[in-house]
Amino acid sequence: MQNKPNLKLSLIIGILLAVTGIIGQPLVVQANQVVAQNASEITDQTPMTAVVPDQTFQQILAERLDKPVEAVTVGDLATISYLEIPIWGGKIKQLPQNFEGIQYLNHLNRLNIAAALASDGAPDDIDLSKIADIPSLQNLEISGIFVPSERMPDFSKLTNLDTLALYQLITAAPGYEYQKIDNQIFEKMMGLPNLTSLTIEGTNIDSIAALPAIKASSPLTKLDLSENKISDFSPLGTMNLQGMDIDISLQKWGSRYYEIPRSSLHYDQQTHLLTIPADQLRGIGTLFNGEKSWMGKLAYDLGSLDISGELKETDDGWQTDQPLTQSQFSQLSSLSVRFNGNLDLPTPPGVNSFQQGNNIFANYITIEPDAGQPVTVYYRDENGDDLAPAETLTGSVGQNYQTTAKEFPDYQLKKVAGNTTGQFSEQPQTVTYVYTKQQADQGTVTVKYQDAHGQDLLPPLTLTGQVGTDYQTTACEIPNYKLRTVQGSQLGKFTSDEQTIIYQYEQLASDPFKPEPTPTPTDEPGNQKPGLLQVPESLLETIDNSLTEVSTKKHPQQTRAPRRTKHWWRLPQTGAAPVTIVVGLVGIVMLVGVTGLWWRNRK
Known part of the structure; x- marks a missing residue:
């Protein structure tokens, strides 16, 4: 019984070892089966199918090595120095869609990819990007693959590249347009220190403005730009062309565009001829010393002008039955003239060879009216x-x-x-x-101050202002009156209608103990109150206590004990004027003073 735990442990260990042994065995890869591996795990013995996913590319490489697909290893790929895709006379007549794995051909120095050798041409979604990952490549030719510039490899990574040739020579069927490389392709050719030969034929390139920058970093000795759409070769004049072989022939699709003021043209109503001055065509595409000659007519019969404003050549050579009058010509807002011309360029000094035959351009001249004054x-x-x-x-x-x-x-x-x-x-x-x-509309607000009977207590006040602006009114203080109500808005805006605000007051009840003030010019406000006398505190003890303190409250019958503070006192009302009261009090004070002195001297 004690051996059972050991038996179970041995059984578990055995199972684990068996599983580990199975997993640890190398996998057998069948033909065309791809197993993804990390780059660090790839060795010369790694099957080719583990690094090349495209089956067509697998078959082309196996055919090049004359081995079965499943027998080709990564080490075999490193032995290839020259590769044609597809192989001339080979069994595989297709092009790969993807060139992944071509970077393992690390001794490849010449690569030729030709769609013309493929039975079905190039796949529409062909990916050429991995071609830029072959650092050993010295000679690269790609022909018949119609992709735009952005889908071409980044040639600037191929620093050992000596020869680069790109061909897209084909005439599209009517109604079909092939994708082709354009001027952007030059951006992928910068900084190639070993490039001596550059060929670009049959593309949509129409400008070589970037070519001097390529020549500055590359020892070019051969330049073939034939059968493109280039019409301006003036950038060649800024390059060192010493000893170079240059071919710029067959620029049959090039177009030139000119804008010429009407005042620079001459139209003869009698002959119907429009003469285009040659000097107006100079300066466009000037090469080297500016010499060039046009082989083509510079005088055209405007009688064949159609309603679209374009001159069309006729069998009888620009003849017409309905000539364009001088007045009609002067009223044309624009005129497009199309004609073919052959530009004959002088041979640049120092070149080894210079080919330029049959450069036929479609020239478009827009005759613009003279600019008017503003x-x-x-x-x-x-x-x-x-x-x-x-x-x-x-x-x-x-x-x-x-x-x-x-x-x-x-x-x-x-x-x-x-x-x-x-x-x-x-x-x-x-x-x-x-x-x-414009005079702004004015609004009016009338402010009235009235008593309860509608009688004006003050003259009415009139406020005026622009309609829509604010106004503000205020109440006035009127003696013996207090504000009762306000009719209308004290604050508001002037309107086109007249507005009235009435401040209504009510009269206060009269005080029988308080005479009405009688202001005189000699009154000094603030010195005393009418009918009141301010008595110094030192004299309060000598005044007869029969004087009555007048209460300012509503119940005059209530009295208060005298306080030794400064008070206002009022003598009993006798009808005398305030001045008489003052004189009487002064007399009392003097009598008391004299009596006091007499009493002291008596003692």
């Missing part, structure tokens, strides 16, 4: 001050123009100086819109 439009008030920035209209002589008035708050249009519509001419023109300021 029409300046002003928006001003009656004082000549601008209400808005001036506007400038431009156009060709004879072309119509139209101006419009603007709206400005609180202004209305008064008059216009100049023609609001017309035609541009050889003389500058001005149009001035003059505005007058």
Whole structure:
């Protein structure tokens, strides 16, 4: 029984060892089966199918090595120095869709990919990017693969590249347009220190402005740019072409565009000939010393002008039964002239060979009307001050123009100086819109101060202001009256309708113990109150206590004990004037003083 735990443990260990042994055995890869592996795990013995996923590419590499697909290893790929895709005369007639794994051909120095050798051409979604990962590559040729520039390899990574050739020579069927490389391809050719030969044929390249930068970093000795769409070869004049072989022939699809003012042209109404001055065509594509010759007509019969404004060559050589009159010619807003011409360029000095035959261009000349003088439009008030920035209209002589008035708050249009519509001419023109300021609507608010009977206590107050602005009224203090009610809004805005605000007051009850004030010019406000006397505290003890303190409260019958503070006292009402009361009190004070002195001397 004690051996059972040991038996179970041995059984578990045995199972684990068996599983580990199975997993640890190398996998047998069947033909065309791909097993993804980390780059660090790939050795010379790694099957090719583990690094090359495209089956067509697997078959091409196996055919090149003359081995079965499943027998080819990564080490075999490193022995290939030259590769044609597809192989000339080989069994595989297709192109790969993906070139993943070509980087393991690390001794490959020449690669030729030709869609013409493929029975079905190139796949639409062919991926050429991995070709840039072959650092040993010295000679690369890609032909018949119609992809745009962005889908081409980044050639600048191939620093050992000596020869680069790109061919897209094919004429598309009617109604079909092939994708082709364009001027952007030059961005992928910068910084190639060993490039001596560059061929680009049959593409959509129409400018070689970037070529001098490529030549500055590459020892080019051969340049073939034939059968493209280049019409301006002037960048060659800035390059060192010493000892170079240059071919710029067969530029049959190139186009040149010119804009020539009407005043530079000559039209003969009698012969119907439009003469294009040759000097107007110079400076376009100037090469080296500017010499060039045109093989083509520079005079055309405008009688064949159709309604589209394009001259079309006829069998009898630009003849017409309905000639264009001088007036009709002067009224044309634009005119497109198409003609073919062969540009004959001089041979650059120092070159080894220079080919340029059959460079036929489609030349387009747009005859533009002469530029007219501007029409300046002003928006001003009656004082000549601008209400808005001036506007400038431009156009060709004879072309119509139209101006419009603007709206400005609180202004209305008064008059216009100049023609609001017309035609541009050889003389500058001005149009001035003059505005007058509108008088703003005024509102009125009348403020009244009345008693309960509607009688005015104060003269009415009239407030005026612009409609929509704020107004504010206030109550007034009126003696013996207190504010009772307010009719209307004390605060508000002026309107187009008249408004009235009435402050209504009620009269206060009269005080029988308080005489009405009688202001005189000699009164000094603040010195004393009418009918009141301010008595110093030192004299309070000598005054007869029969004086009565007048209460300011509503119950005059209530009295208070005398306080030794400063008080206002009122003598009994006798009808005497306040001055008489004062004189009497002064007399009492003097009598008391004299009596006191007499009493002291007696002792």
